[in-house]
Amino acid sequence: MTAILEKTLYTGQTRTTGGRDGQGKSSDGELAVRLSPPGSGRPGTNPEQLLGVxxxxxxxxxxxxxxxxxxxxxxxxVAVAADIALGNTADGGFALAAKLTVELPGLATDDKARLVEAAHQLCPYSKATRGNIEVTFEIP
Structure with a gap:
C-alpha cells in the first residue's frame, strides 16, 4: 500500500553529482558533503552513513x-545508533539491511519495547523501508 501525502509539511531539496565519488549539497546551503565509497579510505561519507543519520x-x-x-x-x-549494511543478494544485485540500537536509559524494559514498536510504526523512514529491507532492533 502506497502512502499518499495529504499535506506536504516540508520538502528537502538536494543535488548530488559524481555518485559515490562525488558530492551532495542541499538547496539551502546547510549541507555540503563529499562522498566516497565505503572502505575506500578516501575523504568523505557514503549514502549508508547518511541514511543512518x-x-x-x-x-x-x-x-x-x-x-x-x-x-x-x-x-x-535518548540516542539511536544505526548500522546500515550494504551487501550482495543471491541474484547478484545489492541490498541494504539495518540494525537500530535504541538507547533509552532509565526506562523499564517493557516501556522501552512499547516505545520502539510504536516509533517504528510512526517513523517515515521505517515506513519507507518496511517490507523492503531487513530491519532489526537492539534495545539495551
Missing part, C-alpha cells in the same frame, strides 16, 4: 511522539 534523527522524533501518546517521559540522553 537521517533515520536515527527521525526515529528519535517518533520516539518522542510515542512517549507523549503513552505518557512516558523520554530520557534527555
Amino acid at each position: 537521517g533515520w536515527s534523527a527521525c526515529f528519535i522524533g517518533a520516539l518522542r511522539r510515542a512517549g507523549q501518546a503513552q505518557s512516558i517521559r523520554l530520557p534527555d540522553d
